[in-house]
Amino acid sequence: MASLDDSHVGDTPGKRKWFSLKRRPSEKKKIIKNILEKQDVLSSKITTLTDDRKGAQEELGVTNKCIADLTSKIADLVYISDFRKEFDEDLKRQLIEGRKEQSSLADELKQTYKEKQTVELELCRFQAHSQRMTSDLEQANRKLDRAEDMLIKSKNNINNMKDGKMDLHLEIQRQEDVIRELSVDVQLLKEKISGLQGEIGDGENRIENMKEERANLL
16 A cells, blocks of 8 residues: 655665654645545445455355255265166066066966876877777677577577477587576676776766866866
8 A cells, every 4th residue: 555645754775754743734634534535445345345255155155055955966866876776676686587487487388288288188098998998888788688688599499498308418418508608708798898887987087087187277
């Protein structure tokens, strides 16, 4: 700041003498006025600087708040990013497990379809076998009927021979042999018919069980 008075009295190297207080009153007033004006200017500048400082502090507070908000948002974004990463990994695991389960179900479905085909094929075989056994049973029944008819006829012939007192011992013996053979055939046919009926019953029960298994597989 410039001195209040540029006049120096007896300047010597390294020293400056202040203006003499022995001046006129008008000059003193003028100097005092200048000093007061400069003080006002300085006070105004100080006030302005103080206000600027307050404004800067307020702006700094706003800036710090913005920084804090941004820091919080960044933390939220990091949390969201970590959560999404974890969610994606969990989703991938679930997708892999779902694909494995789907593949397992597909294999199980294939196996079930194969079992269904096997049951249906076996059912067809048993139905065909049952039909053959039924045909054999009918044929055996017919043979049995014929054998019984022949047996009755042979007995009638023997009775007729005995009633007529015919001396036909050999014929009677032959007829008795025929009767014995027919009796054996009849017994065998009865046993065969009984066996066929048992097989047919077992086959029908097994067919019913297969039908139930096939219904459960569908």
